[in-house]
Amino acid sequence: MDAGASGRHAAESDGVDKGTANKADGERPGRHAADVGEAAKTATEVDSGKTDKDAAAKGKPASGATGTAVAEKDASGKPAGDATATAIAEKDADGKPAGTATRTAVAEKDAEGKPAGSATGTAIAEKDAGGATGTAVAEKDADDAGREPDRWAEFAGRTEPPPNVAVRVGRRVGRFLRHEFTLAALISMAAAVVMTWPTLRYPRHTIPQDIWDPTLQAWQMSWSGHSLLTDPGRIWHSNAFYPELWTFAFSDSLLGYAPLGMIGEGPVAAVVRYNIVFVLAHALAAFGAYMLVRQLGAGRTGSAVAAAGYTYAPWLLAQAGHLHIISNGGIPLALAMLARGHGFSFRHGYRPERRHAGWALAGWLVAAWQLSLGFGIGLVFAYVLALLGVGALLTWIFKRFRVWKERRPFGRKLFFADLAGGAIFVAVGGLLAIPYFEVADDHPYARRGVEEIQLYSPPLRGFFTAPPESWLWGGLHEPLRNSLGWAPEMTLLPGFALIGLALAGLFFTIWSVRQRLLLTLGIVVGAILAMGSEFQDGRYTYLPLLEHVPGWDGIRTPGRLMLWVTLLLGILAAGTVCAFVDRVKEISANRVPPWPSPWLRLVTLIPLALVLVEGINTTKHPIVPAQPAAMRTVEGPLLILPSDQLHDENAMLWSTTKFQDIVNGGSGFVPKKLEEVRQVTATFPDQNSINYLRQMGVRNVVVARDMLESGSPLLTAIELPVDSLGITREDVGSVVVYRL
Numbered sequence: 001m002d003a004g005a006s007g008r009h010a011a012e013s014d015g016v017d018k019g020t021a022n023k024a025d026g027e028r029p030g031r032h033a034a035d036v037g038e039a040a041k042t043a044t045e046v047d048s049g050k051t052d053k054d055a056a057a058k059g060k061p062a063s064g065a066t067g068t069a070v071a072e073k074d075a076s077g078k079p080a081g082d083a084t085a086t087a088i089a090e091k092d093a094d095g096k097p098a099g100t101a102t103r104t105a106v107a108e109k110d111a112e113g114k115p116a117g118s119a120t121g122t123a124i125a126e127k128d129a130g131g132a133t134g135t136a137v138a139e140k141d142a143d144d145a146g147r148e149p150d151r152w153a154e155f156a157g158r159t160e161p162p163p164n165v166a167v168r169v170g171r172r173v174g175r176f177l178r179h180e181f182t183l184a185a186l187i188s189m190a191a192a193v194v195m196t197w198p199t200l201r202y203p204r205h206t207i208p209q210d211i212w213d214p215t216l217q218a219w220q221m222s223w224s225g226h227s228l229l230t231d232p233g234r235i236w237h238s239n240a241f242y243p244e245l246w247t248f249a250f251s252d253s254l255l256g257y258a259p260l261g262m263i264g265e266g267p268v269a270a271v272v273r274y275n276i277v278f279v280l281a282h283a284l285a286a287f288g289a290y291m292l293v294r295q296l297g298a299g300r301t302g303s304a305v306a307a308a309g310y311t312y313a314p315w316l317l318a319q320a321g322h323l324h325i326i327s328n329g330g331i332p333l334a335l336a337m338l339a340r341g342h343g344f345s346f347r348h349g350y351r352p353e354r355r356h357a358g359w360a361l362a363g364w365l366v367a368a369w370q371l372s373l374g375f376g377i378g379l380v381f382a383y384v385l386a387l388l389g390v391g392a393l394l395t396w397i398f399k400r401f402r403v404w405k406e407r408r409p410f411g412r413k414l415f416f417a418d419l420a421g422g423a424i425f426v427a428v429g430g431l432l433a434i435p436y437f438e439v440a441d442d443h444p445y446a447r448r449g450v451e452e453i454q455l456y457s458p459p460l461r462g463f464f465t466a467p468p469e470s471w472l473w474g475g476l477h478e479p480l481r482n483s484l485g486w487a488p489e490m491t492l493l494p495g496f497a498l499i500g501l502a503l504a505g506l507f508f509t510i511w512s513v514r515q516r517l518l519l520t521l522g523i524v525v526g527a528i529l530a531m532g533s534e535f536q537d538g539r540y541t542y543l544p545l546l547e548h549v550p551g552w553d554g555i556r557t558p559g560r561l562m563l564w565v566t567l568l569l570g571i572l573a574a575g576t577v578c579a580f581v582d583r584v585k586e587i588s589a590n591r592v593p594p595w596p597s598p599w600l601r602l603v604t605l606i607p608l609a610l611v612l613v614e615g616i617n618t619t620k621h622p623i624v625p626a627q628p629a630a631m632r633t634v635e636g637p638l639l640i641l642p643s644d645q646l647h648d649e650n651a652m653l654w655s656t657t658k659f660q661d662i663v664n665g666g667s668g669f670v671p672k673k674l675e676e677v678r679q680v681t682a683t684f685p686d687q688n689s690i691n692y693l694r695q696m697g698v699r700n701v702v703v704a705r706d707m708l709e710s711g712s713p714l715l716t717a718i719e720l721p722v723d724s725l726g727i728t729r730e731d732v733g734s735v736v737v738y739r740l
Helices: 003-012 018-022 036-047 053-057 151-155 165-178 180-195 213-230 255-261 266-296 300-311 330-341 357-372 375-403 412-442 450-456 460-464 478-482 496-504 513-530 542-548 558-589 598-604 606-614 647-654 672-683 687-696
Strands: 638-641 700-704 728-732 735-739
Touching (some): 165 180, 180 266, 180 300, 255 266, 266 330, 266 647, 300 606, 330 375, 357 375, 357 412, 450 542, 450 558, 496 558, 496 606, 558 606, 598 606, 638 647
Antiparallel strands (some): 728 735
């Protein structure tokens, strides 16, 4: 029917009581029917698929209260005469338009074909589970002549049941696994396994670099764990260097790895533990550097380049035998946490709304853990933290009163987090320093002098020389290495790719001019200090620190300050890579569709590939000398011969089964008592050396045949009878045991 006829028909109809029509949605009184002509017209337009223009013109939502007039035939097939359905636009109890639930008034005939007088049609307004528009469903009563239910009601919204525990847990796990931090950690570990290969190929038998310092550090982790489980009060008085005290502080202790030392026992477990920690140390360094550069405002690709450059710089390949240098990941990770906790980044400056006291406290705790690994790099880290803290505080005060129009708060929670975290950091540093001060008092000759600093100070060409462990540059740089005094500590190449990206970052970068200047200044100062006495003889650079800064005399090799130069180079290079990636995005935005092609994506990864290629290693993985069977049964105190700086480090590893007291020991210096023992026992077994050892309290002497060099007097002496010396001799496998 057309709109005019429908309007006239509705106007002439008296079958539907107006009062009844006003109560079509239930029993809400006080409502009135809309203009009948408009309602009929609206019903016709909805039926033909048109938009409710009349409702929109009156300020009503088109989807809110659209009336639908339905004219149906009665049971005898005749037109529904006076029982024409009337669409009623109603208001709710507050007089507002019925916005969400669309109501449909349907007038139907009864079973006898008469008009539906008072309230035969029933308007039902329902909402779906998501708050969608309700649908009014008009149904006939049960006595209707075989009418089927409205099939379109199946399209109405339905309430979904809440997810169960398994679904909620699965969603949280999925979000965690997809999180950037999680992916960064997993990728860092995978990259560490690949870049340090074949460290985990034979973790029970081989060890990176050589069998000297790594076996010493494997013993350190084992001793700290064993001591904490058995006698924590004796942790600084280890079983080595008998009868000296404070022997665990003769070198960097790696005390932060003590919990790992509680797992397993014996030399094999110690070697496996060392290899695993060696790989994880690289992973932590990459993860920490990535988090720091991301916090400063760089993108993912730029942060990855900085992390790779920091972790796998060629100069660090020469330090593969020094786990206390490789274990540097706590430095950038702590800085990242502190920056995040204080709401600071390069790109956005200080944002108080981003503060988080928990992150700040966690940063201080990570910094304290890093310090517990050793003062070799931890001492410089402590001074850098102090300088950054003072600088940040002065800058905040200046900007608060002179620069910022609105004062930016610091916050009480953050203040107390810094106070507590800083106190913990200082307390850890102070407690760890006590044993080292005791060692310095007992052995004043252990202090680093100017002569030793000069021995390890690299010249300028050392910054462009790679160690022999570098796969790419090792062979090419052999002539340069031969010109250096002590190549293992003077080959300080951070990577030519990293240097090139950093130089480009002076001009093409996301960092501001001031930030570039600060980074460049830090690189220059770090490089000058890393040169030790080579830069103007160190008179105005390194030597004043050596003479006046507490603890600085414990740093033997200035070249290890290259760690900070590499980190700053990585941050500067990240700015270049991020600017390059942004440029690629601009180019791809003009494409149809605006999405970079796979080739453009690969182009942005070229800097990362170049940095990683320079970090590929050819590090040797020698077989660790097997523990003599006698070391599992012989009681201490004992002496293992031959004794020297290198072989004693193997002897320390062998003692990790029983941890009996041994005279042997290897560290950054040789105690005078041990030096005297080596001189006296050069002619062992003779009466003089036996009497000397008895006075020391030594009960047994173990001579390892496999460690004796050709021409050693012991090769002949161990075959002679000892009946006249008052001792006994016994062959136990590859060693000879003398019981004093």
